[in-house]
Amino acid sequence: MIALLSLLGLAGALVVTLYGASRVLSAPVARVLPYESGMLPQQHAVSRYHARWYAVTILFLAFDMEMVFMYPWAVVVADMGATAVVEMFGFLLVLLVGVVYVWREGALRWT
Numbered sequence: 001m002i003a004l005l006s007l008l009g010l011a012g013a014l015v016v017t018l019y020g021a022s023r024v025l026s027a028p029v030a031r032v033l034p035y036e037s038g039m040l041p042q043q044h045a046v047s048r049y050h051a052r053w054y055a056v057t058i059l060f061l062a063f064d065m066e067m068v069f070m071y072p073w074a075v076v077v078a079d080m081g082a083t084a085v086v087e088m089f090g091f092l093l094v095l096l097v098g099v100v101y102v103w104r105e106g107a108l109r110w111t
Contacts, residue, residue: 055107059099066095 069091077084102108 052107052110055102059102059107062095062098066092 070088073084073088077088
């Protein structure tokens, strides 16, 4: 029991020593950067992505949520019958209305 406690104490002391040495020897980190990897950024974090990617991301999430609901539906549709089919078509209709709205607003135009 004493040997185990000694080993745990030695391991703890080693961990504390290594963390302390890392703090003392490491270069100061720029805390205001969006990603702290130790390397200086090549460009500003916001300048890399155009705002139109926001609409594409939202559209992707809408279709992703569609898949979240359609996979379990596909498993139980045979047991549920026609009501499950009608409900899924209603869900797909709502999704289609959203896609048509995004399309008409011009969010999918790249020019």
